[in-house]
Amino acid sequence: MRISLIGSGNVATHIAAALKNAGHRIVQVYSPNLQNAAMLAYHVGATAVDALKDIDAETDIFIIAVKDDAITSIVPQLSTFGKLVVHTSGAVSLDALSAETANAGVFYPLQTFSKTKELNFWQVPMCIEGATETITKQLEELARTISNNVYRVSSAQRKVLHLSAVFACNFTNHLYGVAEQLLKESNMPFDMLRPLIAETADKIKAHSPTTVQTGPAVRKDERTMQAHLQMLEGKEALQEIYLLLSQDIIKNSNAGNGDN
Amino acid sequence: MRISLIGSGNVATHIAAALKNAGHRIVQVYSPNLQNAAMLAYHVGATAVDALKDIDAETDIFIIAVKDDAITSIVPQLSTFGKLVVHTSGAVSLDALSAETANAGVFYPLQTFSKTKELNFWQVPMCIEGATETITKQLEELARTISNNVYRVSSAQRKVLHLSAVFACNFTNHLYGVAEQLLKESNMPFDMLRPLIAETADKIKAHSPTTVQTGPAVRKDERTMQAHLQMLEGKEALQEIYLLLSQDIIKNSNAGNGDN
Numbered sequence: 072m073r074i075s076l077i078g079s080g081n082v083a084t085h086i087a088a089a090l091k092n093a094g095h096r097i098v099q100v101y102s103p104n105l106q107n108a109a110m111l112a113y114h115v116g117a118t119a120v121d122a123l124k125d126i127d128a129e130t131d132i133f134i135i136a137v138k139d140d141a142i143t144s145i146v147p148q149l150s151t152f153g154k155l156v157v158h159t160s161g162a163v164s165l166d167a168l169s170a171e172t173a174n175a176g177v178f179y180p181l182q183t184f185s186k187t188k189e190l191n192f193w194q195v196p197m198c199i200e201g202a203t204e205t206i207t208k209q210l211e212e213l214a215r216t217i218s219n220n221v222y223r224v225s226s227a228q229r230k231v232l233h234l235s236a237v238f239a240c241n242f243t244n245h246l247y248g249v250a251e252q253l254l255k256e257s258n259m260p261f262d263m264l265r266p267l268i269a270e271t272a273d274k275i276k277a278h279s280p281t282t283v284q285t286g287p288a289v290r291k292d293e294r295t296m297q298a299h300l301q302m303l304e305g306k307e308a309l310q311e312i313y314l315l316l317s318q319d320i321i322k323n324s325n326a327g328n329g330d331n
Numbered sequence: 332m333r334i335s336l337i338g339s340g341n342v343a344t345h346i347a348a349a350l351k352n353a354g355h356r357i358v359q360v361y362s363p364n365l366q367n368a369a370m371l372a373y374h375v376g377a378t379a380v381d382a383l384k385d386i387d388a389e390t391d392i393f394i395i396a397v398k399d400d401a402i403t404s405i406v407p408q409l410s411t412f413g414k415l416v417v418h419t420s421g422a423v424s425l426d427a428l429s430a431e432t433a434n435a436g437v438f439y440p441l442q443t444f445s446k447t448k449e450l451n452f453w454q455v456p457m458c459i460e461g462a463t464e465t466i467t468k469q470l471e472e473l474a475r476t477i478s479n480n481v482y483r484v485s486s487a488q489r490k491v492l493h494l495s496a497v498f499a500c501n502f503t504n505h506l507y508g509v510a511e512q513l514l515k516e517s518n519m520p521f522d523m524l525r526p527l528i529a530e531t532a533d534k535i536k537a538h539s540p541t542t543v544q545t546g547p548a549v550r551k552d553e554r555t556m557q558a559h560l561q562m563l564e565g566k567e568a569l570q571e572i573y574l575l576l577s578q579d580i581i582k583n584s585n586a587g588n589g590d591n
Contacts, residue, residue: 139555162555182527183545188534194526222523231517232524234559238569239510239524240531241546242576243503248540248583250499257491263482264492264499265536266454267442271500272532274448276525280508285443286501295399295422299494308579309498315575316502319568323508 072213073129075099076117077145078136079107081184082159084114086134089192089217091115098130128152132213134178139163146171155206161198161233164226169202176201176210179229180218183240192217198224198232249309281323288320332473333389335359336377337405338396339367341444342419344374346394349452349477351375358390388412392473394438399423406431415466421458421493424486429462436461436470439489440478443500452477458484458492509569541583548580 072095076083079102091097097117102108108119120126123145126133132155135142139160149156150172157176158168168175177200182190197214199221201207207223214221224232247268251261274283287295296317303310332355336343339362351357357375361383362368368379380386383405386393393409395402395418402418409416410432417436418428428435437460442450457474459481461467467483474481484492507528511521534543547555556577563570 139552162558181523183530183534185534185543190530196523196526198523220523220526222519224519228517228519230558230562231513232519234562235510235513235524236527237546237559237573238506238513240527241544241548241580242506242572243528244531244535244540244544244546245548245576245580245583246498246502246506247535248544249579250495251540253491253495253498257488259482259484259488259492261539263441263456263458263480264495266456266480267496267500268503268532268535270443270450271504272528274443274445275504275507275528279521280504280511283445284501284504284508286497286504288501288505292399298422298490299497302490302494308575308582312502312572312575312579313497315568315572316505319509319572320501320505322568323505 072096072131073098075101075126075130075133076111076136077101077126077133077149079104079111080136081186082180083134083136084111084186085182085184085190085192086136086159086178086180086217087111087115087117090213092192093216095213095216099127101126123148126152128154130154132157134159143167150174155209157210161229161236164230165200165202166226173202174206176206177224177226177229178210178214179224181232181236193219196220196222198222198229200224200226200229249312284320284324286320288317289324291321291324332356332391333358335361335386335390335393336371336396337361337386337393337409339364339371340396341446342440343394343396344371344446345442345444345450345452346396346419346438346440346477347371347375347377350473352452353476355473355476359387361386383408386412388414390414392417394419403427410434415469417470421489421496424490425460425462426486433462434466436466437484437486437489438470438474439484441492441496453479456480456482458482458489460484460486460489509572544580544584546580548577549584551581551584 074095075098076087079100087097097115100108100112100117101120105121112119133149135158139162142158155174157178159178161179165177179198181196195218197218199210201210334355335358336347339360347357357377360368360372360377361380365381372379392415399420399422415434417438419438421439425437439458441456455478457478459470461470
């Protein structure tokens with residue numbers, strides 16, 4: 072397929088590279104910053120443009136990978152070409168596109184991307200939605216050329232997926248940071264925790280998280296929890312977080328989940 | 332060295348196996364449940380006992396790996412042998428042993444163990460504390476026969492380490508569980524999030540967590556956060572957790588940490 076990328080950030084970069092590797096032709100890369108567009112375009116053998124008026128109609132599909140807020144301002148101009156227009160956002164519904172064109176879909180890679188960190192795209196879950204069954208099938212087919220994990224996901228489901236990812240990944244990363252800070256204050260390197268963090272994430276590859284929950288809360292070890300809250304004196308936010316998460320773990324284990 | 336294990340749970344099992352593999356002799360395994368003691372003893376070529384009075388003095392070191400609450404009740408009997416006695420707990424101070432014997436230390440593996448899940452013990456951080464410098468050195472030497480990550484950690488530091496692990500691992504695992512539950516309610520499999528969780532944990536192997544924080548909070552994307560809170564209506568605990576963690580991420584990024 073002939074594909075054009077609208078955007079040149081992390082998502083655009085990884086999707087363009089995966090599609091190029093799968094044998095598709097990347098026609099154009101658009102970014103308001105020409106240098107950024109050119110950098111990605113160079114890597115995937117495309118031409119770079121920095122004005123929407125220069126976008127070439129000679130493409131089968133426009134993949135929009137820009138900040139959520141910028142999507143709606145771009146769609147009207149793209150829809151004039153009558154080609155398939157998809158976005159790559161977890162948080163934006165299909166309606167944002169289909170209000171402008173019937174030729175609309177979603178091509179959402181559920182992963183956290185950094186430009187400098189390579190990853191195996193075959194494992195990235197691709198979440199597909201199309202304005203019609205034909206479009207859905209077409210996008211599924213395209214997704215299967217770059218990923219082994221292709222799912223049909225409605226706009227309502229995608230919102231839940233995005234919310235779940237905030238809990239499982241954004242919040243999780245913040246808790247890593249809290250731990251790093253606590254260690255630092257006691258002159259210990261974060262390296263000490265890295266193997267435990269890796270193992271915690273590794274465990275749930277084959278288990279449901281609730282069945283492998285460990286720690287003082289699930290053991291209802293009140294003495295340790297009280298000691299921890301005392302150690303957090305003066306850090307009200309962390310005390311509250313500790314208390315809330317512990318209470319939620321206890322509530323959850325009382326409900327019959329978890330086996331520790 | 333000749334080593335006896337007091338306990339036959341996850342920690343005792345992994346430590347005994349690592350020490351045995353390193354060429355040490357495991358003399359006895361004690362557990363009030365003889366069957367459990369016998370199972371581990373069989374694997375490491377030791378004898379099993381289920382009464383403290385049957386414990387053999389012909390050992391160089393007793394490694395206590397029992398529940399925290401049970402440690403103090405066992406120490407008086409072990410201390411009568413005049414041999415080195417160490418515990419393996421993150422939450423119990425050295426004093427719990429040294430009140431009974433000057434021959435005391437801590438041999439704490441900072442990892443989460445399951446009997447059924449193998450792991451590379453060489454990467455397990457071993458946290459060492461001795462009642463004397465001689466004991467500390469002796470335990471460091473022993474630890475280096477099974478791990479490449481040996482640290483001297485005081486009782487006060489070990490408590491902080493344990494608290495940090497609750498944030499980075501126990502709470503993190505609970506958030507995985509929250510995500511799983513949210514997905515389930517919208518008919519999506521947890522498998523969809525597993526690659527993202529793996530990548531999130533993988534990222535911090537080479538980065539400080541605060542520098543790779545992503546998500547709506549660090550972007551101060553109020554609209555998405557409001558939408559997420561609305562989706563959590565009726566789940567007060569999750570709303571509170573969402574709000575507290577988001578506020579803490581924002582506070583942290585305002586303080587100049589994080590670059591996203």
